[in-house]
Amino acid sequence: MSNSQTLAVIGLGSMGYGIAASLLRAGNTVYGFDVNEDAMRRFQAEGGVSGTLSEVAQKIDTLVVVVLNSAQTETVLFGDAGWVPALRQGATVIACATVAPSFARTMAAKCAALGIHYLDAPISGGAGKAAAGKLSVMASGAPEAFSGAQGALDGMAETVFRLGDAAGAGSAMKAVNQLLAGVHIAAMAEAVTFGMTQGVDPAQTVEVISKCAGTSWMFENRAPHIVDGDYTPHSSVDIWPKDLGIVLDIAREARFSAPLTAAALQQFMAASGSGLGKEDDAAVAKVYARNAGLTLPEAK
Known part of the structure; x- marks a missing residue:
């Protein structure tokens, strides 16, 4: 394809792998990196390209970072083996983790100081939409960041919300989404x-x-997992102490009371503390069931 790019995806978990596969399917040259070497080998077997940071950094048009949190994002970008200092001038970073807006602004400033564009671009839609290239992206950043990211966004997203010309607005909107998703x-x-x-x-x-006013997207997506007794982790319990914790940190800075978020967080903390952290987040139902002496459906 004449408009194909050379891209690297850092983080080949359930979301990152789907993004990398979608970008590959769109005709790009895609390097995939993860601490899990099996995931890297699997991606390479499907057409991903192998290489080391030092070998490929100067070739990269856009670096898509799909890791767990702010600490991992900063390590990928500026750690001992950080990518940003090695990238060519004018390359673009698309940062997809759920982070505080202040962190996104800090990363954007550090990237800009080295001539790298930074798009604050948290994602929503789950592993299925990631694999289909149909994510929703809540993005903010300078026009140059949007321009540099456009090719990758075309391959990974169905909807891109342009929320402003400075990093932070995308992460703020993601916090709103995660508040609702976790509570739901x-x-x-x-x-x-x-x-x-x-x-x-x-x-x-x-x-x-599902046919009444009390429904929600999360109800319709997650409740069937309970019915099926299937807690295969499409999105794990342990994501929510992190994400709802970020929401409450932001709320605290804003002197905003968020009691529903706090109550939901406690249920996820209880689930994680009970050894359910790696199960699908619908497993939070097991906390309610245990406390009420209920027996949930078993796997069919």
Whole structure:
């Protein structure tokens, strides 16, 4: 393809792998990097290119960072083996982790000082949409960052929200999304298990509520996991203490009370503390079930 680019994706987890595969499918040359060498080998077997940072950094048009948190993002960009100092002038970083707006602004400033564009671009849609190249991206950054990122965004996203010309606005919007998503998952688990105390089968709850005003995207997506007794981690419990913790940190700085977020966070903390951290986040229902003496559906 005449408009193809040379890209690198850092982080080949459930989201990053889907993004890398989508970018590859769009006709780009894509390097994939992860601490999990099996993920790297799998990606290379599907057409990804192998190489080391020193070998490929000067070739990269856009670096897509899909890691867990701010600490990992900063390590990837500016750690002992950081990418930003090695990239060519004018390259673009797309940073996808959920982070505080202040952190995004700091990373943008550090990148700019080295002639690198930084797009604050947290993502939403889950692993399925990542694999399909249909993510929603909440992006903010200088016009040059959007311009440099456009080729990668075309391959990974269905919708790109342009939220401003400075980093931080994208992360602020992601915090709003994560507040709602985390609260909705906890509310879903509470509703399904509450129904069980009244003799309502979880499958029936899903059937009825999905067609009623009480539904939500998270209810319709996660409640079937409980019905199926399948807690394969599409999005794990342990994501939520991190993300809701970020929301509450931002709220604290703004002197804003967020009691629903705090209550949801406690349920995810309880789930993680019970050894459920690596399970699908619908497993927060197990906390409610345990406390109420309920037996959730088993895997079919």
